Amino acid sequence: MPEISLPKDIRDDVLTVLYRHVGALPWMTMTGRMKSRYYTEWIEDPAIGGQLADYQTADNMRVWLKDGPLKEYARAIEGVGSYARYTTRRLSTPDEFLQEILGKEWQVIPDSIGEKPMHCQTTNGHTARYLCWGGQRTFKDLVWAAVNQAVRLKSRPIIVVYTLGDEVIPASQQEQQHAIAEHCGVELRYVERRWENHTPH
Structure with missing residues (x-):
């Protein structure tokens, strides 16, 4: 996974917006094909891809999204890991x-x-x-x-x-x-x- 070095405020903004979008979807039960189209939408979203554009190419953004915050989402909704703080909802304990x-x-x-x-x-x-x-x-x-x-x-x-x-x-x-x-x-x-x-x- 390409590591994207981001200023903390931009990273926080991107992850907060991204997880808000993911939280509004039945992400955990969606197929890979169903998820795939959202990667493109989010890369084109000014609040996500727009903020990442100064630091990485669109192709690498997609890999980062998939192998970083979206791969970690299952752990985050359990309250585990560094991404947990960005979730808008979590699973019951x-x-x-x-x-x-x-x-x-x-x-x-x-x-x-x-x-x-x-x-x-x-x-x-x-x-x-x-x-x-x-x-x-x-x-x-x-x-x-x-x-x-x-x-x-x-x-x-x-x-x-x-x-x-x-x-x-x-x-x-x-x-x-x-x-x-x-x-x-x-x-x-x-x-x-x-x-x-x-x-x-």
Whole structure:
């Protein structure tokens, strides 16, 4: 990814406007082709590409947008990483869906949240369990992460696949995923996550 050296005020302005646009779209469930046309729009937008034009070519702007702030968007809406401060909305916290699937006595262990994929350690005061989560397109990554934990932990890891808005995971796909999870010795659960407003700062 070409690194664009920008004055802080311009970088902040560009990222704030960009994430406001992204936040108004169902970005996390859009296909690559659907996303592609927005890259062109944003490069031509005076508030985004117009401000970047003094520092980079249009081709490199596109690569920077795709491999920088837009690649990091999934982490940013979890409140993770340097781009998180620019988001206009974030996903509900893991505490919420953790208690939905395991019960109110379960909590995220402080300072245990990590990434690649998003994960944490949970406890009910007696037992600790590894939990990782992501959208349906991350299922393979979630399985690999959980299996790596399963070989060294006594408790069964949990994979959480979440949906957003009107997103639906076909029953046949869920059946296959459950079969894979069972074969690998991990638990699989599905949840619907909420969006929460966030003020960029």
